[in-house]
Amino acid sequence: MTKFDIVIRNGLVIDGTGAERFRADVAISDDRIIAVGEVDPTLWAREIDAAGLIVAPGFIDVHTHDDRALLSMPDMTPKVSQGVTSVVAGNCGVSLAPLALAEVPPPPLDLLGSEPGWFHFERFGQYVEALRESPPAVNYGLLVGHITLRHRVMDRFDRAARPSENAEMQRQVDAAMKEGAIGFSTGLDYPSAVAAPTEEILPLVAALKPHDGIYCSHHRNYFDRLEEAIDEALAIGRETQVPLTISHHQCTGAANFGKGPKTLAVIDKARQNQVVGLDAYPYDASSKTLDPGRAQPGVRIMVTWSTPFPDLAGRMLDEIAQGWGCSAAAAAERLLPAGAIYFQLDEDDVRAILAYEHTMIGSDGLPHDVHPHPRLWGTFPRVLGHYSRDCGLFSLEEAVRRMTSLPTRWFGFRDRGVLRPGAFADVAMFDPVTVNDKGSFTAPAQPAEGIALVMVNGNIVWQANRHTGMRPGRRLRREPGA
Ligand SMILES: [Zn+2]
Secondary structure (H helix, E strand, O other): OOEEEEEEEEEEEOOOOOOOOOOOOOEEEOOOOEEEEEOOOOEEEEEEEEOOOOOEEEEEEEOOOOOOOOHOOOOOOHHHHEEEEEEEOOOOOOOOOEEOOOOOOOOOOHHHOOOOOOOOEOOHHHHHHHHHHOOOOEEEEEEEEEHHHHHHHHHOOOOOOOOHHHHHHHHHHHHHHHHHEEEEEEOOOOOOOOOOOOEEEHHHOOOHHHHOOOEEEEEEOOOOOOHHHHHHHHHHHHHOOOEEEEEEOOOOOOHHHOOHHOOOOOOOOHOOOEEEEEEOOOOOEEEEEOOHHHHOOOOOEEEEEEEEOHHHHOOOOOHHHHHHHHHHHHHHHHOOOEEEEOOOOOOOHHHHHHOOOOEEEEEOOOOOOOOOOOOOHHHHHHHHHHHHEEEEEEHHHHHHHOOOHHHHHHHHHOOOOOOOOEOOOEEEOOOOOOOOOOOOOOOOOOEEOOOEEEOOOOOEEEEEEEEEEEOOEEEEOOOOOO
């Protein structure tokens, strides 16, 4: 009598709750885990040997720009090769839907790729349907973006939305939530959103309340007005009583170095009165569209893509400027539209933020960049290998918790993020001795080391350093309290 489809034997289970590892078999039937413990050897159809390996829940990438990649590169190799089994897309105010654009997407919508034709979903539900018809390899939770709505509703962006425009954006948030979104995001330092005052954002976040939605805030400023911007995000969450995620928490620019413990104290204090979470990525450099305003002397910037100069992807901006005999800012202007990596974070702050017990891990990876920030391919193995094992920032059990049960509880993804009977069979198996990121800033697109096998809803998607071609991903619903 065969009872289980697959049994993973001889591994050490880290179950995602933060509990210490233990030796157990993990039995899987269809898309669920049926047993964790000792399993009768006559009852399974297929055995996977996990000797020497950790068996953990698949990782949740809580901060991504994978909206289009889920459709255009559905194997999602940069993610599954890291052990990621679920992603949250639509961050920083930029979502693929609901917006139809015939032309080349203007910045920052080109975070989702600069080719025309991908923004073609008039309704959020059409995007959801497209993903259902052509599923990706990973599960996905979807946010609807403020900047996308501004581009849908407004004719210019250097002003606040008029009352009628705001009402239409509220209707779109409401519709997106009914059609499958889990929340709303902003990117308030992007040029097409900077003119949006707090009063524009408040009713859009409030529109989430009847749907138990979540607000993910790339807040107004990560530089000289960092504290003010965090206060604004907290105030929006407090006033609307909607859970607030502070996106890619960081203290950018030399003037902010050392502020990490202070901003964390502000967030910690706020947590006493409101629902606040945060995410971060494990690198001391950030990445977004190229902003000539940030091309100041002494700031190291690497070009990740450029429409007029595609061959310059991967080159340093100051070298390009030298070659052209102009200032870095002038070179940046000539490279637009373009993307960049900014080497402007302090390693001690990065560590303080990662070490904070409520910090979730989100890659913020940009899958369409020609020369992407290495976080796209390396975030999760880097936390496990570099920061947990090599730097001792926290235990491996705690590293896994940050990537699994902490985010699934925060987002309300029921029956995921833990290895226990009844949970979905999203599994990452890795070697605790070798696991690490392999990409660098000069050669970023490299699968991680030590990820042995990855399973999504009971289907093996990655094994022996190869994608299996399976695409079993499903849309994730938000079920608070799940
Ligand atoms: Zn962002």
